[in-house]
Amino acid sequence: MTRHRGGSPLLSARLLVLLLSADVFALCASASPVPGGANGQPAGSPPAAARPVLRWGGDSEGGAPFVEADPANPAVLRGFDVEVAALIAEGLGRTPQFVQVAWASIDASVRRGDFDIGMSGVEDTPARRTQLVVTIPYFQFGEVLTVRRADRGKYRSLADLGGRRVGTLGGTQAYELLLDAARSHAVVAVSYDDDVHPYTDLANGRLDAVLLDNIIAARAERRTAGLFTEPSAVAAGRYVVVLAPGQEALRDLIDAILLAAMRDGRLERIYRTWEIWDDSQAAFLRAAGTRAPSTGGGETAEPTGPLAATLRYLPAVLRAAVISIVLSCLSMALAVFVGVLVASGRLYGNRWLRLLLTAYVEVTRGTPVLLQLFVIYYGMSSVIRLPAFVAAWIGLGLNYAAYESEIYRSALLAVPVGQLEAARTLGLTESQILRLIRGPQAFRLALAPMTNDFVALLKDSSLVSVITVIELTKQTQIFAANIGSWVVPGALCAALYLAMSLPLSRLARRLEKAWNVPQS
């Protein structure tokens, strides 16, 4: 997905999470003294050059204890997933080689052959089992509720959270649980693109609870003060290794390696190193280790055809499309309004106002809209806690206002000076000239670039998923992640964007004709 402005959203999102979370140093500090880190550096020291490579894909944005860059040496990866990958590679007689991939894209990436195996907190879901080749689970986690310490004991289960806002990472089993709870208990499910901001939003009151993997919850509790995680899990989940369809033979080998590691205590050692070992893990490994490796792979999957899945997701996708178009229209209205004021101020204002407005335009245009959304939603949350949709509206509107103001400024400058002088000799005031002569002609000139920007804005509105607004692109991602295919969701998403942008272009052309704007 390429976007008009702003580059890769995921990459910048990660950067921003680091930039904006003041706790990032605390996070590194708490992670660095973990024992055994120096011992288990699988990716750093290739033992024998002759050995074939096992390419494994994961997301180091997931951070400790999954996969993270070593704070002491960012070129080296560490984490329990790194060590499990090394264990698998060792068992296969291969050298592990890490491939960075966005967490949400692990499935799609392994399917197209970017790497041999995908892992790093990849959950065992029915959809995955129908779409990919999946190993036996190697780790069990609990989906746990984290609340503010003041609410300790108040929300022990999702049923206690009726009408409350509960956040999680989008595209996860936890998000599916929340969607179910939204139907059964009227819980308000809020999806995030990362697993840091749900907890900061919980601390500052935007959320009432966060549902996520116990490992993530424990990390968040260390990082963010004033949080409490309910000890009993809402549900259990398991991490698996995923492979491309047709890789059953390799999968069976890996299953055998994992089973052996469960029996001889090597997995236990890794988990103890990373302090994620507990009684339930012990019970899980004991039970799993005595079971034979799974063979069929799809035995737990519920059969869902693409049509049935599409029908199931259609209402949500259409609702997301409505959010996209409403958000875009409101943002464009704000952008036009502020843009006109900024352009007028830059042409008619005094020196200081001109300087101020020029600075606004340059800063707004010169920094990514993603950063601006983060600042408005998260960065300013200690001062003013805007609802996500309002933050998205203001963020997109003010960002586009900078672009619109430049369009209007150049359009205003393009209106012939002679007409303005003629208007003066007729006795019109400066504001009348702007309103009756300069503005209307500038608006006609600005119409084509404005239409262009509106279409760009419609697509840029997909960026607001980073601040928990679920719009069309995000909903499509969720849809695709859950059915394990991009074909139908992608086509549906594209069709909806076109259905929204094409009528707009037509309307603009019709207006241009009606106004006699010279056609090229």
Add this chain to the structure above:
Amino acid sequence: MSDAVLSIVDLRLSRGSQAVLRDVDLEVRRGERIALMGLSGGGKTTVLRAVCALDPFQSGTIIVDGFGLKAGPVPRESQLRELRRRVGMVFQFHHLFAHLSVIENVSLAQVHVHRIARREADAKSKSWLESLGVGARSGARPSELSGGEAQRVAIARALATDPPLLLMDEPTASLDPARRGELAATLVSLTSAGRTLLVATHDVAFALSLATRVVVLADGCVVEDGPSGDVLARPSHPATRALLQGERSAGL
């Protein structure tokens, strides 16, 4: 002095280090039709622009029908309302409002400056356009008009608010010779109602058929001033002779 519509005293105007008008004195009486002549760059247009407060001047005074303009920056439009009622201007390139129809161009100032009801203003505009021979073009856009039609619409627009003094800059520039005589006749009929005309032109034939008085500018000063027949028949200044010379070599 009492019947002076326009009085310019010691007008000096420079653009940067370039002195455009050095010392211009001119008194225009009510009902006069004056051709302001001179070679290109002589300052004709600049005088008109100073009179309608489009350009600032460095020293001197301009008094239009009792309203005084002082040296220094151009005042804000809110302080020029009285001037705008007194002076109409027709630009060389007309500068009609491109997004408005012909009749909207003519009615604009009546509606928004003089607060006349739209219907009344349109009726008045229509009669002006008809008297200038472009009544049939009321609904047209400026881009659809010929040069001569645009010229007439621009005149109608300037006259619609009934200013006692009308300034015109090179009105014959976009007209062929036959049309120039026609325009001169139209302008003469307009002044029969006591209106005063100050027309910048270098067109000698047009000046002769229009003006009661000719003022010649050269190097930013008035070098000749008198009844049009006298000045153009017996030129005393090289600039006037050059003007006549140019006209003859152009085939007239």
